[in-house]
Amino acid sequence: MTGDTAAETGWAKINLALHVRRRRADGYHDIETIFAFADFGDGLAVRAADDVTLTIAGRFGAGLPVDGGNLVLRAAAALAEACGIKAGAALALDKRLPVASGIGGGSADAAAALRLLNRFWNIGADETALRAIAATLGADVPACVGSRTQRGDGAGERLRALADDDLRGKSVLLVNPGLPLATGAVFAAWDGIDRGPLAEGPPLAAAQAGRNDLEAAAVSLCPAIGTVLGALDGFGASLSRMSGSGATCFALFDLPSDAQAARAAIAAAYPDWWVAAGRLH
Known part of the structure; x- marks a missing residue:
């Protein structure tokens, strides 16, 4: 091991655009999306232990499983099996992001577990190897491993890095109405209409020209998104939209002061909502 303790962040994932092209026979959907990541998220810490265990705290930690159904423990088990690891790890998750909210909380936590335990267990796997393991855990987990601006195709697991000069450091505001929304239900409510491909080119411009094809379905299930x-x-946001399958929405700003002003105004008007501001990294 590299030490007695270590920590990682499960960075909040944002779908700047999300085009749903078709339903597949395997139950997944072919999508085209632009992933970006905020500079805040869930916290994951580890210390040496005889067995692999998980404890959860934080604002959104209540009721989450701490057994093999949790993606963090599934990620730990998948990494250990793939790399022949027998060591233990006491994992502690600080759940700061809303659950079932379209910003990749569970997927980001699983990816954070892969990065964290890769270091803690002194495995030395590269990102390609971690992504291969991540692909067995969920469609968004591979993108969350690198947590950088990427285009995702297929079910979201076919990734291509994007030059993000027009995005890096841009201020971002995330807002959630405090209502969980199941991804499967939103995809099931999608109208099945292919509205065309996502543009190539600089990611911000491509996103601005794009859309989120799940937005109407999500609003029908959770009107608070509207x-x-x-x-x-x-x-004055340069782009605002729902992220993923909802219910979290985002807005991008050129100036941090504008993001903070929007955050303060929305938090005052809707004190029960979750509101967070930061930057894209």
Whole structure:
């Protein structure tokens, strides 16, 4: 091991655009998306132990499983099996991001576990190897391993790095109405219409020209998303939209002061909502 303790962050994932092209026979959907990541997220720490265990705390930790159904423990088990590891690890998750909210909380935590235990167990696997393990855990987990601006195709697991000069460091505001929304239910409510491909080119421009094809379905299931999107209007954002399958929505700003002003105004008007501001990294 590299030490007695270590820590990682499960960075909040944002789908700047999400085009759903078709339903596949295997139950997944072919999508085209642009992934970006905020500079905040869930915290994951580890210390030496005889067995692999998980404890969960934090604002959104209540009720989450701490057994083999949790993606963090599934990631730990997959990494240990793939690399022949017999060591233990006491994992502690600080759940700061809303659950079932379209910003990759579980996927980001699983990816953080892969990165963290790769170091802690002194495995030395590269990102390609970690992504291969991540692909067995969920469609968004491979993108969360690198947590950088990428285009995702297929079910989201076919990744291509994007030059992000027009995005890096841009201020971001995330807003969630405090209502969980199951990804499967949103995809099931999608109308099945292929509205065309996601543009190539610089990611911000491509996203601005794009859309989130799940937004209408999500709003039909959770009308509060429409309220969130309306609340984000009028603050001068360069882009605002729902992320993933919802219910979290985002807005991008050129100036941190504009993001903070929007954050303060929305938090005051809707004190029960989760509101967080930071930067894209």
